[in-house]
Amino acid sequence: EVQLVESGGGLVQPGGSLRLSCAASGFTFSDHYMDWVRQAPGKGLEWVGRTRNKANSYTTEYAASVKGRFTISRDDSKNSLYLQMNSLKTEDTAVYYCARSGLWDDSSGYYLHDYWGQGTLVTVSS
Amino acid sequence: EIVMTQSPATLSVSPGERATLSCRASQSVSSNLAWYQQKPGQAPRLLIYGASTRATGIPARFSGSGSGTEFTLTISSLQSEDFAVYYCQQYNNWPPLFTFGPGTKVDIK
Secondary structure, X not given: OOEEEEEXXXXXXXXXXXXXXXXXXXXXXXXXXXXXXXXXXXXXXXXXXXXXXXXXXXXXXXXXXXXXXXXXXXXXXXOEEEEEEOOOOHHHOEEEEEEEEEEEEOOOOEEEEEEEOOOEEEEEOO | OOOEEEEOOEXXXXXXXXXXXXXXXXXXXXXXXXXXXXXXXXOOEEEEEOOOEEOOOOOOOEEEEEEOOEEEEEEOOOOHHHOOEEEEEEOOOOXXXXXXXXXXXXXXX
């Protein structure tokens, strides 16, 4: 059974930093692209970023709203995904989900989000 | 950047009735559109991708249609477990890799 468990959320002051983790199990983590998606309280979903797999040089992509402040990394030996968040703003307050991008859509050439964790809440407030 | 809109914001439907949800893209996304269901306190679940392909394990009462800029998610006969928020997501034009719509809440009439 695929499981994704996020941790590391909490309360942080504006300008501060936080590191989220996502522990994966039930599948070959190293084979897969992995994403972070967030959801502000009572709001919709926003894609945050992606890390590709080793075969694709672990390249990353970010949403414009977090580029230069957030860094996605992974440790395949620990089946873990990370999100380092620096220079946090109040508008970064959200539940952060890790998502496996394991569904290949032939027609688009995209990997889509087929499994999600339950999320971890990050609150940026003074 | 593509902007996704969804209508209506809230749809009130009785169990057993048909629900029709709309999603519109500000420019063509071809058929590169997915639908997700999210229940309170839960993570989103992939229902439909490629505009009309059901994901593994999704009941046949869920169907998707459309291409270009106009898309529809139809739930043929609403079950109690279908009351949730539904999001569309485009993955055709980037950056960013993915753009979600604001969601449609389906609640009990």
